[in-house]
Amino acid sequence: MSDFTHDAWGIYVAVITLVSIVACLVLLFGFSSQRVPVNDVGTTGHVWDENLEERNNPLPRWWMWLFVITVIFGFIYLALYPGLGAFAGKYGWTSAGAYKSEQAEAAATYGPLVDKFLKQDVKVLAGNAEARQMGQRLFLTYCAQCHGSDAGGSRGFPSLKDNDWLHGGDPQAIRLSIVQGREGMMPPMGAALGGDEDVRDVMHYVFRLGGRTFDGIRATRGKAKFDAMCAVCHKPDGKGNMAIGAPNLADDIWLHGATDAAIMESISKGRKGSMPSHEGFLDEGKVHLLTAYVYGLSR
Numbered sequence: 001m002s003d004f005t006h007d008a009w010g011i012y013v014a015v016i017t018l019v020s021i022v023a024c025l026v027l028l029f030g031f032s033s034q035r036v037p038v039n040d041v042g043t044t045g046h047v048w049d050e051n052l053e054e055r056n057n058p059l060p061r062w063w064m065w066l067f068v069i070t071v072i073f074g075f076i077y078l079a080l081y082p083g084l085g086a087f088a089g090k091y092g093w094t095s096a097g098a099y100k101s102e103q104a105e106a107a108a109t110y111g112p113l114v115d116k117f118l119k120q121d122v123k124v125l126a127g128n129a130e131a132r133q134m135g136q137r138l139f140l141t142y143c144a145q146c147h148g149s150d151a152g153g154s155r156g157f158p159s160l161k162d163n164d165w166l167h168g169g170d171p172q173a174i175r176l177s178i179v180q181g182r183e184g185m186m187p188p189m190g191a192a193l194g195g196d197e198d199v200r201d202v203m204h205y206v207f208r209l210g211g212r213t214f215d216g217i218r219a220t221r222g223k224a225k226f227d228a229m230c231a232v233c234h235k236p237d238g239k240g241n242m243a244i245g246a247p248n249l250a251d252d253i254w255l256h257g258a259t260d261a262a263i264m265e266s267i268s269k270g271r272k273g274s275m276p277s278h279e280g281f282l283d284e285g286k287v288h289l290l291t292a293y294v295y296g297l298s299r
């Protein structure tokens, strides 16, 4: 198989490759048989940096033979593997073919095991050491860059092992998170609330809901605003709504930072979280193992 748009290109590349290799040989032997005239002390007469003189000794034999061997190796390689334009080489090797055979090998090794796991319930699988190990390897490959290698998350990327869920922690919800992806959208509320002082009032009311130290006067002032503007999504008790990914604000777990400044910013400027969909990218077996792994993390 070749990507050349016209056969002539393949020939062109092949000819250039062969001519260059042969030219290397010609150059090597041509120059080693020709001697530059030298004077009686054996130097060519070229002098640099006051006293650096050029001698003219033949190339060491071992070096020349090494060079010849590499050329022979090159010819053998080009006969067996692709490298000469459109010529596929005797073995017909392609990177796509190598990838496919690796995949087939993996499927033959793990296929029966994955099929067995696919028939098992996620909750059961979460307790299976072998399945968890496979799940962990998949997690490290596909998920760790965002959720951390220990699944502990970081700012903006939720921890998956604290049993605090934005979208739900039952097997079905975890599976959906992985397959469909998730979007979390907290609208900027600063302007609607009236300004920084009002944002701070609402924040203190949120602290009151969650049992964190709060300013009583501010919290009382903030309550009405919270009920009017935040409760639709975060619920009147602040415990959140998994249907729209609105987090629990009363559990003192903060996705976007726990300091007063970070929480103020969450409220006034809004926040956005995006979990990419893995549909079509991960097959059913991998999704099943990942779901079981994530499910098991917090239990």
Ligand code: HEC
Pocket (backbone or CB within 6 Å): 166, 183, 184, 185, 186, 187, 189, 193, 202, 203, 206, 226, 229, 230, 231, 232, 233, 234, 244, 245, 246, 247, 249, 253, 254, 255, 256, 257, 263, 266, 267, 271, 272, 273
């Ligand atoms: C339209 C629904 C909606 C409304 C209205 C809304 N929020 Fe949110 N809020 C969300 C969502 C969804 C998130 C999570 C964003 C994400 O996934 O990153 C969020 C996140 C937050 C966070 C960050 C939580 C964390 O763990 O870091 C705070 C704080 C917050 N909201 C407070 C408020 C307050 C106070 C109000 C009212 C002034 C409010 N929200 C109004 C949906 C809403």
Ligand code: HEC
Pocket (backbone or CB within 6 Å): 139, 142, 143, 144, 145, 146, 147, 156, 157, 158, 160, 164, 165, 166, 167, 168, 169, 174, 177, 178, 182, 183, 184, 185, 245, 272, 273, 274, 275, 276, 278, 290, 294
């Ligand atoms: C590009 C970054 C990224 C990658 C890669 C990623 N995630 Fe996520 N994931 C997120 C973000 C951000 C959220 C939170 C979305 C929100 O704010 O609502 C999330 C949410 C989730 C949730 C829902 C958590 C909850 O509290 O309900 C699960 C489960 C999850 N991810 C699992 C995975 C798994 C398993 C993988 C690997 C297959 C993965 N994620 C890969 C960024 C990522």
